[in-house]
Amino acid sequence: MANTFKVWIKSFDYKSLNLYDICVMLNEIERFAFSNFTLYRVKMNHLNKVFLQDAIANYYKEDDLHTNFAYVNALPQNLVKCSLKFKQDIVVAGMPYFVEAFNYLHPSKLDSLLELEGKSVKKGEELNFDLPFNIALTGERIALNLLQRASAVATYTKQYVDKAKNYNIKILDTRKTTPGHRALEKYAVFVGGGFNHRFGQMDCLMIKDNHKSFFGGLENALKFFEDIHSFYRPVIVEIHDLEELKQAQALEVKHLMLDNFSPSLIKEAIRLKQSGQTFEVSGCIRLETIQDYLIDGVDAISVGALTYDAPHVDISLKYKRI
DSSP, X not given: OHHHHHHHHHTOOGGGOOHHHHHHHHHHHHHHHHHHOHHHHHOOOHHHHHHHHHHHXXXXXXXXXXXXXXXXXXXXXXXXXXXXXXXXXXXXXXXXHHXXXXXXXXXXXXXXXGGGTTOEEOTTOEEEEEEEHHHHHHHHHHHHHHHHHHHHHHHHHHHXXXXXXXXXXXXXXXXXXXXXXXXXXXXXXXXXXXBOOOSSTTSSEEEOHHHHHHHTSHHXXXXXXXXXXXXXXXXXXXXXXXXXXXXXXXXXXXXXXXXXXOXXXXXXXXXXXXXXXXXXXXXXXXXXXXXXXXXXXXXXXXXXXXXXXXXXXXXXXXXXXX
């Protein structure tokens, strides 16, 4: 595997790489590391712990336990044997969040659980670990919510990725994420084998139909973004028909999102594709229809449903007094 990766890296003509090529290369390096080096997968570095603690502090505020000192103080601290039970086949994601949800309350020796991150587990599998009863009870729902949400997104993403893997087409997420959970959900897409689109509006500049409507067309909208003088930030243009595609090409736009194109119209667009351009396809593409969009010449398919419609996965946490 390592030798294959070295050959793949050496195959790049670095002098001719454009921004898209560099992004693809960096994503592939990261994916190789994630899938082949155990330390990358299971170790939590200090920065991630700090960032997770900030997020998890907000989650605990929702449970309002700080208002009932007597209840929290009365909870027994006896050790309990915890059993994390997987009730269906899933791709595990969010285990760092699960572990840190308990660590936030009390330093816990749960790092061995991180080894399961990114792996497929079968219905009926279990993980066992020990915690004080008060910590298990207080952290259970938040830890499970995060683990279930991430695993749902990763499991759903992998189904799309498996369909597209033989076509050299990347599956992308979108910004259609749950407010407050974008980092978790986009991380879960990555674990499931997908690629992250924009994390925020300023990762790259995207000209959408509302920009064109407000500024009076594509050319004026493009000029608005060019006048910002953001030298390294790429521009993506949402395209709605072949005439608009030709106009964008005349304006030397490199990254084109074919929005709500039918498969037959995509094939027509690909005949117009120019060297160095990337074609992303989007618009209500689901598992049931994605096969129709796996067309030679398409570079990526963005799927909002990865994060807003991933089916819930069933995981439970049970414990017994030791």
